[in-house]
Amino acid sequence: MGRGVPDRVRRSLEPFRHIPGQAHMWVLRGLREGIVTTAYPRRPDGYGPGWMGAVSVAEGASPPQGVAEVCPTGAISEEGGRLRLDRGRCILCGRCTSRHPELFRFGPDHETASVSRQALVVPPGEDDEEALGKVRSELGRRVRSLRRSIHVRHVDAGSDGSEEWEVAALTNPVYDVQRLGIFFTATPRHADLLLVTGAGAAGMAGPLRRTWEAMPDPKVVVAAGTDAVSGGLVHPTYATRGGVGDLVPVDVWVPGSPPSPFSLLHGILLAVGLLPSGGGA
Amino acid sequence: MREAAAPVGGGLVGEELASRVAGAVRAGARFAALLPTGRPDGSLCLRAVLAWPGRYGLEEEVLAPEVGAYQALTPTTPGATWYERELHDLYGVRPLGHPRLDPLVLPLAPGTPRPRPGTAADVGCLDPSEEPLPGHVSGEGLFTIPYGPVRSGVFEAIQYLVETPGEEIPHLRTRVYHKHRGLSRRFCGLSVGDGVLLAERVEGTTSVAQASAYCQALEALAGVEVPPRAGLSRVLHAELERVANHLDSMVRHTEGAGQAVAYARLSLHKERVLRLQARLCGHRFGRGVVVPGGVSGPPSLGAAQALAELARIDKGATADIRLLMETPSFLDRLRGTGVLPPEVAGAHGAVGPIGRASGLAEDLRVARPYGAYPRLGAQAVEPRERGDALARQEVRVAEVARSFSLARQALEGLAGAGDGPWRAQFDPPDGTALGWAEAPQGELLYLVEVEDGRLRAARPRCPAFHNLALFAQAFRGDIYTDFVFIEASFGLSVAGVAG
Numbered sequence: 001m002g003r004g005v006p007d008r009v010r011r012s013l014e015p016f017r018h019i020p021g022q023a024h025m026w027v028l029r030g031l032r033e034g035i036v037t038t039a040y041p042r043r044p045d046g047y048g049p050g051w052m053g054a055v056s057v058a059e060g061a062s063p064p065q066g067v068a069e070v071c072p073t074g075a076i077s078e079e080g081g082r083l084r085l086d087r088g089r090c091i092l093c094g095r096c097t098s099r100h101p102e103l104f105r106f107g108p109d110h111e112t113a114s115v116s117r118q119a120l121v122v123p124p125g126e127d128d129e130e131a132l133g134k135v136r137s138e139l140g141r142r143v144r145s146l147r148r149s150i151h152v153r154h155v156d157a158g159s160d161g162s163e164e165w166e167v168a169a170l171t172n173p174v175y176d177v178q179r180l181g182i183f184f185t186a187t188p189r190h191a192d193l194l195l196v197t198g199a200g201a202a203g204m205a206g207p208l209r210r211t212w213e214a215m216p217d218p219k220v221v222v223a224a225g226t227d228a229v230s231g232g233l234v235h236p237t238y239a240t241r242g243g244v245g246d247l248v249p250v251d252v253w254v255p256g257s258p259p260s261p262f263s264l265l266h267g268i269l270l271a272v273g274l275l276p277s278g279g280g281a
Numbered sequence: 282m283r284e285a286a287a288p289v290g291g292g293l294v295g296e297e298l299a300s301r302v303a304g305a306v307r308a309g310a311r312f313a314a315l316l317p318t319g320r321p322d323g324s325l326c327l328r329a330v331l332a333w334p335g336r337y338g339l340e341e342e343v344l345a346p347e348v349g350a351y352q353a354l355t356p357t358t359p360g361a362t363w364y365e366r367e368l369h370d371l372y373g374v375r376p377l378g379h380p381r382l383d384p385l386v387l388p389l390a391p392g393t394p395r396p397r398p399g400t401a402a403d404v405g406c407l408d409p410s411e412e413p414l415p416g417h418v419s420g421e422g423l424f425t426i427p428y429g430p431v432r433s434g435v436f437e438a439i440q441y442l443v444e445t446p447g448e449e450i451p452h453l454r455t456r457v458y459h460k461h462r463g464l465s466r467r468f469c470g471l472s473v474g475d476g477v478l479l480a481e482r483v484e485g486t487t488s489v490a491q492a493s494a495y496c497q498a499l500e501a502l503a504g505v506e507v508p509p510r511a512g513l514s515r516v517l518h519a520e521l522e523r524v525a526n527h528l529d530s531m532v533r534h535t536e537g538a539g540q541a542v543a544y545a546r547l548s549l550h551k552e553r554v555l556r557l558q559a560r561l562c563g564h565r566f567g568r569g570v571v572v573p574g575g576v577s578g579p580p581s582l583g584a585a586q587a588l589a590e591l592a593r594i595d596k597g598a599t600a601d602i603r604l605l606m607e608t609p610s611f612l613d614r615l616r617g618t619g620v621l622p623p624e625v626a627g628a629h630g631a632v633g634p635i636g637r638a639s640g641l642a643e644d645l646r647v648a649r650p651y652g653a654y655p656r657l658g659a660q661a662v663e664p665r666e667r668g669d670a671l672a673r674q675e676v677r678v679a680e681v682a683r684s685f686s687l688a689r690q691a692l693e694g695l696a697g698a699g700d701g702p703w704r705a706q707f708d709p710p711d712g713t714a715l716g717w718a719e720a721p722q723g724e725l726l727y728l729v730e731v732e733d734g735r736l737r738a739a740r741p742r743c744p745a746f747h748n749l750a751l752f753a754q755a756f757r758g759d760i761y762t763d764f765v766f767i768e769a770s771f772g773l774s775v776a777g778v779a780g
Binding site: 026036091113142156157159164169174188199201233239258 | 408559569775
C-alpha cells in the first residue's frame with residue numbers, strides 16, 4: 001500500500017493539469033494509495049482477528065444447567081447433553097462468549113455462509129454432511145451457466161440499515177467485486193442472484209416475491225444476515241415473518257448481524273460455485 | 282437529563298393536549314415529538330416532547346380504553362403531522378381535525394385490528410394493504426411514478442410517489458410502511474439488558490447513538506452517573522459513527538455525480554473508519570459497546586495504535602474532502618439543489634445537519650449536553666442559511682473535522698484516565714424517563730417505561746422520522762436528476778422511520 005506514484009505516470013498526467021475539476025488530482029490520489037484490494041478469494045485475507053463473523057462451540061463440552069437462557073434470541077440449545085448453537089439465530093452479541101468462554105468462542109471470521117439452513121447449527125449433526133453434499137451438487141448443476149458473470153439484485157425486506165452499508169461496501173476498492181465479474185444491476189430482468197436483507201417485513205412480501213418472479217432462470221437467492229435467516233432479535237412481531245425463507249426459495253444462508261462484506265462475498269461466491277475448493281460449506 | 286429523570290406524573294384530565302403544546306411552542310419551545318405508549322388496561326398515554334432551552338419537557342394526556350378520538354395537534358402544531366398519522370396506524374385512535382390522515386407506517390384494510398403496542402392486544406400477523414394512493418395533482422400529461430420500494434441500486438426499502446409532468450417534481454409523497462418491523466411492540470416486556478440489543482437494531486447505522494440514548498434514559502431514571510472512562514469510550518465510538526455516516530452521505534453524492542475516483546476514495550475512508558471501530562470493540566458498527574451504566578469494557582486496541590490509525594484516516598479523508606469541495610463538477614450538482622428554506626425548517630423544527638444547513642444551530646451535544654461532551658468542550662458548527670444540498674454538505678464537512686478531533690480527545694483521555702470501573706451496576710427503578718443523544722442525523726430520543734426491571738414500553742424517535750417529513754418540501758423547481766443529490770444530502774436511514 002502507498003507505493004507512491006511513478007515518475008512515468010506523473011509525466012503522463014502532466015498534459016491534463018489545466019483541465020478544470022482537479023481531474024488529474026483525483027487520479028493522482030488514487031494512484032498514490034497503491035493497491036488496497038483484498039486477494040480474497042484467491043488467497044485468504046489477512047484481516048480478520050477480532051472481527052466477529054460467527055460463534056463456535058467447543059466439541060464435546062457438557063453444558064451446565066441453564067446455559068441456553070444466556071442467549072437473547074434462543075440460538076443455544078441442548079439435545080441429549082449435546083450443546084449446539086444456531087448461527088442463523090445468533091446476533092453476535094457476545095453474551096455466551098463472555099459468560100462461558102470455555103464453551104463458546106468467536107470464529108470463524110469470514111467464511112460463514114452455508115447452502116443449508118440446517119448446517120448453520122453447529123457443531124454439525126451426524127447426517128448433515130451427506131445432506132449438505134447433495135444440496136451443494138444440485139445447486140452447482142443449476143448455476144453452472146452463471147459463473148463467468150453474475151448480476152446481483154439486492155432487495156431490503158426489513159433490515160436495520162446496516163446490511164445495506166455492508167452490501168454497498170462490496171463495491172468499494174477493498175472488496176471491489178467487479179474484479180470477480182460480480183455486478184449490481186438495477187432491474188430484476190437482468191439479475192441472476194437475488195440478495196435479500198432484513199427480517200422479512202410483511203410489507204415487503206409482495207414486492208420481494210414480484211422481484212423474484214421477474215428474474216429469468218436460472219436464478220439463485222441469498223438470505224443475507226441473521227435477520228434475513230431467522231428474523232434475529234426483531235422477530236417475533238406482528239409485522240415480520242421470521243426471515244425471508246418463507247417468502248422466497250433461499251439457496252444460500254449468510255449469518256451475521258450484520259454480515260460483514262467478507263461473509264457476503266463468501267455467500268455470493270458459494271451461491272454461484274466460484275469458491276476455490278474447500279472454501280466453506 | 283435530571284429534568285426528565287423524575288417520574289412524569291399524570292396530566293390534568295380533560296385539559297386539551299393540543300392547546301398546551303401550542304402554548305408551549307408560542308412560549309419558545311420546539312415541538313420535538315409525540316410519543317404514544319399503550320398500557321396493559323388498554324388505555325393510551327400520549328406524551329408530547331417539548332425542547333426548551335437546556336432541557337426537555339413532557340406534556341401528557343391519558344386516553345381511556347374506550348376513547349377513540351382526541352383533538353389533533355397538527356392544526357396548531359404542523360410538526361405533529363407524521364406523529365399523528367403513525368399514532369392512527371398503530372392505535373386506531375383518530376386525531377380529530379388532522380388535515381390528511383393517510384397511512385404512514387402500517388396501512389391496514391378497514392376493520393383490521395391495530396397492533397396497539399403496550400396494551401394486551403394480541404393481533405397475530407398483520408398484512409399491510411398494498412392499495413395504491415390516489416393521485417393528488419391533476420392536469421394534462423401528469424403521471425405518477427412509484428419510485429421504490431425496490432429501486433435501482435442498494436437502498437433501504439422506501440417508496441416515493443412522484444407526480445410529474447416529465448421533468449419537474451411538483452408533488453412528492455413518501456411511503457415508509459414497507460419495512461415496518463413492529464419495533465415498538467417488540468420492545469414491550471424485554472429485560473432492560475436485552476432492550477439495548479434491540480435499540481442497536483432500530484437504526485443499525487447509528488447503533489452507538491441508539492444504545493446511548495436508550496441507556497441514558499435508564500441512567501436518568503436511576504440517577505446513575507456513568508464512570509468517566511465509560512463516558513469517553515461512548516464519545517469515541519459515537520464520533521467514529523458520525524464520521525462513517527457523514528462519509529456515507531458523501532459517497533452517495535459522488536456515486537450520483539458519477540465521480541468514480543472520488544467515490545472510491547471516500548468509500549475507502551468509510552471502510553477504514555468501520556475497521557477502526559471493529560478493532561476497538563470487535564464490531565464494525567460499535568454494537569455491544571454501550572450498556573446500561575457505562576460500556577462493556579476497555580477498547581481492544583491500545584491507545585497509541587488507535588491514535589495512529591485515527592490520525593492516518595483523518596489525514597487521508599480530510600485531504601480528499603478538501604479536494605472534493607474544490608471540484609466544480611461536484612459542487613455544481615449540489616449548489617441550489619433541494620433548498621429547504623430556513624422558515625420551513627424552523628416551523629417544523631428540523632434537527633441535525635439538515636436543520637444546521639437551514640439556519641438552526643441546535644446540537645444536543647451542546648444544547649442539552651450529556652456524557653463526556655461538556656468535559657471535552659464540544660462545540661456546534663456554525664449553521665448555514667442557504668438550506669441547499671451544498672449547505673448540508675458543508676455542515677457535514679465541518680462536523681467530520683470536529684468528530685475526528687473529539688475522537689482523538691476521547692482516546693487521549695482514555696489513555697490517561699487511570700483505573701476504575703467501566704460500568705456502574707444498577708437496577709433501574711419503576712418509572713418513565715427520556716434519554717437523548719445527538720445521532721449523526723440529529724436529535725435522537727428514547728422514551729422508556731420500566732416496570733419490575735422490564736420494559737413496559739420503549740419508544741425510539743429517530744431524527745430521520747422527524748426530518749423525512751420535510752423531504753417533499755425540499756423540491757422547489759428541482760428536476761428528476763436532482764433527486765439523488767437531495768436524497769443523499771438528507772442522508773436518512775429508513776429503518777428507524779418505519780419502526
